[in-house]
Amino acid sequence: MGLRDIFTGRHQVKGPAPDRLFAIATAYIALESEHNIVPAGAAAIVFQSLATSDFESTLKETEQVVTATGEESGTTVKTQDDTYGYRWMMLRNAHASSSVEDLAVGLNAVSSSIELAGHGERLLCAVFAFTDQKNAASPQRVYFIYNYKRGYWYPFVPDQTPGHDQQRQTERELQLKAQMSDELPIEPEIERWFPLWGIPI
Numbered sequence: 001m002g003l004r005d006i007f008t009g010r011h012q013v014k015g016p017a018p019d020r021l022f023a024i025a026t027a028y029i030a031l032e033s034e035h036n037i038v039p040a041g042a043a044a045i046v047f048q049s050l051a052t053s054d055f056e057s058t059l060k061e062t063e064q065v066v067t068a069t070g071e072e073s074g075t076t077v078k079t080q081d082d083t084y085g086y087r088w089m090m091l092r093n094a095h096a097s098s099s100v101e102d103l104a105v106g107l108n109a110v111s112s113s114i115e116l117a118g119h120g121e122r123l124l125c126a127v128f129a130f131t132d133q134k135n136a137a138s139p140q141r142v143y144f145i146y147n148y149k150r151g152y153w154y155p156f157v158p159d160q161t162p163g164h165d166q167q168r169q170t171e172r173e174l175q176l177k178a179q180m181s182d183e184l185p186i187e188p189e190i191e192r193w194f195p196l197w198g199i200p201i
Contacts, residue, residue: 020151020185021108024128024144027183028100031130035179037142040129041093042201043103045110048122049087055119062113063089066106073102080200086124090201103128111148123148129201132157132172140169142176143199144184152187155180156195166197 031037049055059079067077074094081087091106093099107126114123125147132140143156155176159167173193177186187193 020153021111021126021146022104023153023184024146025101025104027144027180028128028130030180030183036133037130038133039093039098039100040131040141040201041098042090043100043107043126043128044088044090044199044201045107045126046086046088046124046196047114047119048124049081049085050119050122054117058113058117058119059087059089062110065113066091066109069109070102070106073099075099075102075106077106082198082200088200092201100128120148125196127196127199127201129199140172142172143196145196147187147192150187150192151185152192153184154187154193156193158195158197158199166195168195 028039032039063077063079066075070077070091076092076094077089078092079087079089089110091103093102111120111123111126114120125145127146128144130142130144132142134140138160140157140160143158144153145156146153155173157169157172157176159169161167174190180186
């Protein structure tokens, strides 16, 4: 079963919902002010690439647009393919600036371009990186993942303890669900909170 199959499942799925994606642009305020979880200044969109000139042209044009619009804020764009054959387009804020809104606008521009080109079914998810600073001596990376097919968010907290490769902090994820359910449309089916190992942001 591939990553796309995992995200879509066997049920009828929703199309991309920009309003739900943009929920992160206000939810991060509660994360930061109430829970000491701050934006890491990076986000990414993951999609299944297509080896056609039309698809590659769409991606190139989109990357150029996002790069041009991000110049004022210092947002950079980079793409890479992972070991599963999926493409990541990563956006990073300038070091001195961390704007979740800019990242959300950039990712929405990418997903909209892919959808308008007729390839919306290839969109998998958007990922926003945060840092949990509750333990200042050992800050924890926290991700909020938006599943385009489902139209829902869910938290993903990989265990960073040495020797705990590909393990997650499920209890912390459930805490985040309770804390953020009023701010984000959280995926109600917890079995669909699929881990993304090796996130490059």
